[in-house]
Amino acid sequence: MAQIIDGRAIAAQVRAEVKAAVEAWVQAGHRPPYLAVILVGDNPASASYVRGKTRAAAEVGIASDTLHFDPSISEAALLAEIARLNADENVDGILVQLPLPDHINPSRVLNAIRPDKDVDGFHPVNAGRLLLGEPGFVPATPAGILELLRRSGIETTGKHAVVVGRSNIVGRPLAALLLHRGIDATVTVCHSRTRNLAALTRAADILVAAIGRPRYITADMVREGAVVIDVGINRVDDPGHPRGYRLVGDVDFEAVADKASWITPVPGGVGPMTIALLLRNTLHAAQRRYPYP
Numbered sequence: 001m002a003q004i005i006d007g008r009a010i011a012a013q014v015r016a017e018v019k020a021a022v023e024a025w026v027q028a029g030h031r032p033p034y035l036a037v038i039l040v041g042d043n044p045a046s047a048s049y050v051r052g053k054t055r056a057a058a059e060v061g062i063a064s065d066t067l068h069f070d071p072s073i074s075e076a077a078l079l080a081e082i083a084r085l086n087a088d089e090n091v092d093g094i095l096v097q098l099p100l101p102d103h104i105n106p107s108r109v110l111n112a113i114r115p116d117k118d119v120d121g122f123h124p125v126n127a128g129r130l131l132l133g134e135p136g137f138v139p140a141t142p143a144g145i146l147e148l149l150r151r152s153g154i155e156t157t158g159k160h161a162v163v164v165g166r167s168n169i170v171g172r173p174l175a176a177l178l179l180h181r182g183i184d185a186t187v188t189v190c191h192s193r194t195r196n197l198a199a200l201t202r203a204a205d206i207l208v209a210a211i212g213r214p215r216y217i218t219a220d221m222v223r224e225g226a227v228v229i230d231v232g233i234n235r236v237d238d239p240g241h242p243r244g245y246r247l248v249g250d251v252d253f254e255a256v257a258d259k260a261s262w263i264t265p266v267p268g269g270v271g272p273m274t275i276a277l278l279l280r281n282t283l284h285a286a287q288r289r290y291p292y293p
């Protein structure tokens with residue numbers, strides 16, 4: 001049976017560190033860090049993530065507002081809003097919650113955010129810096145995964161990391177991060193056109209699933225003793241649950257846990273780390289520091 005990587009506990013530790021650093025920053029005479037969150041439309045999952053982020057910010061002393069727009073807002077109006085936040089000296093971080101409505105081009109919006117306020121790390125400048133190994137903002141989910149490995153004492157040097165998923169917000173930046181000097185994994189990236197996925201996942205010392213398909217990674221796809229990181233957040237109907245659904249990951253948790261050496265649960269794994277690392281990025285934005293993990 002695998003050891004469970006407790007993302008809630010590790011995220012609480014990161015948040016406590018951010019909280020202490022925010023207190024010291026304010027003690028030194030600065031105003032508290034400020035995060036502006038843009039939410040367009042009323043996707044219930046997005047609204048709930050945004051509430052989670054702003055609540056966690058308040059708990060560590062980071063001020064924030066959610067700017068909530070009607071789904072009919074034009075792209076031009078949204079860009080004008082970002083220009084205003086870019087120019088506002090009291091705004092340290094800007095986060096545009098994804099997905100956006102279909103009539104808005106997400107790259108045009110993300111590219112409009114000043115790179116030094118881009119706490120999500122989605123701007124091409126920060127993506128490029130990550131690829132080159134230069135200091136910049138690292139997307140919170142990949143940064144959180146690295147922090148989970150590091151704080152669990154899991155060695156990455158020379159290990160074969162297999163990342164399933166190549167999205168701009170998880171798979172690609174995580175692959176870039178795992179390749180960095182000092183982390184030194186050997187990285188394979190898989191996607192929906194990958195042939196013989198199971199043969200590749202079985203070769204993984206560290207397997208990361210960022211697919212968006214409930215329980216897609218089954219025990220036969222996992223090597224005995226592998227470290228398994230489950231990024232997936234999938235809502236599945238569950239009439240027995242008060243909300244009518246529950247969350248499951250991309251990994252068939254019970255069966256895979258019998259083979260893995262370490263595994264992250266869903267919920268309580270990567271998700272809470274994403275929020276904690278967003279807070280750390282916001283602190284660094286206020287301090288004009290752009291380290292990478």
Ligand SMILES: NC(=O)C1=CN([C@@H]2O[C@H](COP(=O)(O)OP(=O)(O)OC[C@H]3O[C@@H](n4cnc5c(N)ncnc54)[C@H](OP(=O)(O)O)[C@@H]3O)[C@@H](O)[C@H]2O)C=CC1
Binds near residue numbers: 141168272
């Ligand atoms: N815990 C957290 O903090 C976060 C969780 N998530 C969750 O992680 C999951 C992935 O998110 P995200 O990266 O944004 O999703 P995307 O839908 O953007 O990307 C999914 C990736 O999985 C690949 N894929 C899909 N089906 C298969 C398949 N059958 N075999 C192999 N690869 C496949 C896709 O391939 P292709 O490129 O070829 O289409 C794509 O690269 C979701 O469940 C999401 O909710 C996301 C962000 C943060």
Ligand SMILES: Nc1nc(=O)c2c([nH]1)NC[C@@H]1CN(c3ccc(C(=O)N[C@@H](CCC(=O)O)C(=O)O)cc3)C=[N+]21
Binds near residue numbers: 268
């Ligand atoms: N601009 C932008 N930045 C993001 O970082 C971003 C985004 N858009 N769009 C959506 C995805 C998804 N995401 C999650 C964050 C926290 C949890 C999280 O806290 N999950 C809890 C469960 C929460 C619950 O119960 O619903 C857990 O896994 O334990 C999950 C998913 C950030 N994303």
